[in-house]
Amino acid sequence: MHFFYLGLTALGAAAFFVGLGQDAGRAWHNYLLNYFFWFSLSISGLFFIALSYVTTSQWASPLKRVPEALTGFLPVAFVLLLILFAGSHHLYEWTHHEAVAGDPLLSGKRGYLNMPFFVIRNLLFFVLWIGVAFYLIRNSLRQDRTGAVELTFKNKKVSAPFLVLFGITFTLASFDLLMSLEPHWFSTIFGVYCFAGLFESGMAITILFVLALRRQGALRGVINENHLHDLGKLMFAFCVFWAYIAFSQYMLIWYGNLPEETPYMIRRTEGSWTPVALALLFGKFIVPFFLLLSRWAKRNEFFLALVAVWVLVFQYLDIYWIVFPTVGAPAFGWMELGILLGFLGLFVLSVTAVLQRIPPVARRDPWLEEGLSYHQ
C-alpha cells in the first residue's frame, strides 16, 4: 500500500513540474488549493485534540490517536509552505512592485502585505502549531507509559490558550493565503468561513480514518456506533455552520452592494462560475444536511463514510471556488487531478507513518474508561 501512495506522490510531483512548464500560473494555483485543503485537514486534528482537552470530551478519548496522527502532515505542510513562497509571484498581485506602486489601495496595504512580513508571520504560525502539537502528543504518548494523570491536566492548560491563538493565527493564515489572492477585497468573516470548512472536513477525514482503523482491527471493540454518531453530529453541525457563515458573508456583500466588496462575489457567481456556486449551495449544504439529518445515517458505518467522502469533495470544490476565479473559467484537467492525487498520497503517507509508530489506543488515558463505555 505504501508504494501506491508513494506512486501517487510521484505522479503529483510530475504533474506539478510538467504543469509549471506549460502554465505556471495554473500549476501554482493548484498547488495553493491543495496545500490549503490538506493543511486544513491536518490542523483540524490539532484543533480537535485541544478542543477535547478543554471540554473534557471523554467520549473522544478512544479515538484520539486519529486526530493526533492527522497532525503528522503539519511538518510536511511546513516544507510545502516554503515551496509555496517560491510561487508567490504567480499567485499574489501584491508581490508585483509596479502594480502596487500604481495602485493607491495596494500601496496603502503595503505595511501588511509585503513579502518579508508575509514569510515571517506564516513561519511563526507554524512554529506555534507544530510546537503545541508536539507538546500535546508527547504528553499523550508519555501517559501511555507512565499513566500519570497530571499529563492530562497539563495538556488541558496548554489547550485553552492555544484555542484562542489558533483562532487568531488560522484567521490570519487564511487571509494571507486565500483572501490576499484578491488584495483589493476584504471580508472580516473570511477566517470563520475557512474555519467552518476546516472543522467539517476535519470531521470527515477523522471518520474515514477511524473507520479504516476499525476495519483493520486496531480500533475494533473500542469504537462503537455511538462514537460515530457524535462525529457525525459534529460534521452535521459544521455543515450547517458553514452555510450560516457563507450566507452571512454573501448576504452582507449583496445587500451593501459596495464597489469594493462586490467584485469578489460577481466573479464567483456569474458566467461560467454560476454552476459552481450553485453546486456549493446544494452539495455543501442542502444535500449533506438531509443526508445526515436522521439518527440512522450517523450510526451506519457505510453511509457515514459515503457522506464523509462527499463532504471532502465539496470542501475541495469550495477552496477551488475561492482560488480559481482569479485565473479564469472553471476547468478540471490532468493538472488538477494529478496534483490532487499527489497531495492525497503525501497526506496519507505522513498520517499513516505516525499511526504506525504510536499505539492505536491511549491505554492509560484516565478518560478512556468513560470513553469506552460511551452510550446514549
Added chain:
Amino acid sequence: MNLSSKLLGIVAVFKDPYHLLRAAGEAQRRQFKHCDAFTPYPVHGLDKLLGIKRSLIPWVTLVFGLAGCLGGLGLQIWTSAVAWPLNIGGKPFLSIPAFIPITFECTVLLGGLATFAALLMFCRLPNYHTRALDKEITNDAFALYISAKEEGFREGDVREFLEKSGAYEIKMVE
C-alpha cells in the same frame, strides 16, 4: 372494611436505578407491555427494557420546520413580489437572499413550537396523577408501575419479583 375496590396496578419504589433496571428486566421477561417507570434522570437502557419505541417527535419537528420554511418564504415572495411589489433599495422584487433570514426564523420558530407542543402531547403532560403514586417520585426515588391489565398479571408473582429485585416499598394502586 372492604369497599371491594379493584386493583389497578402495583407500584414499586427503588432507591437506585440498578434495582429498577433489574425489576424492569423481570417485567420484560413476562412480556408486560404497559409498564411505566419514573426516574429523576434518564436511565440508560431503561427504554429498551420497557419496550419504548423511538419517539415521533423528530418527525413533527421536520414537518413543521419544513412548513415554516416554505410558508415563511412563500409569504415573503407573495407579499413583496406578487401582491404589493415594492422597490427597496433598487433591488429586484424577488430578492431571495433578503428573504432567507426570515425564512430561517420561521423554520426555527414553527419547528421549535411544534416540538414543544408534541413533547407535551406525547408525554401526556401536564400530569397530576403520577406524583400521587408516591410523593418521592419527582424527587429522588425510582419507581416502576405495573398495570393490572397486563396479560399474565398475577398479584403474588408481581409482588414477589418486585421484592426480589430490591424494591424498598411496594404499593397497591386501587
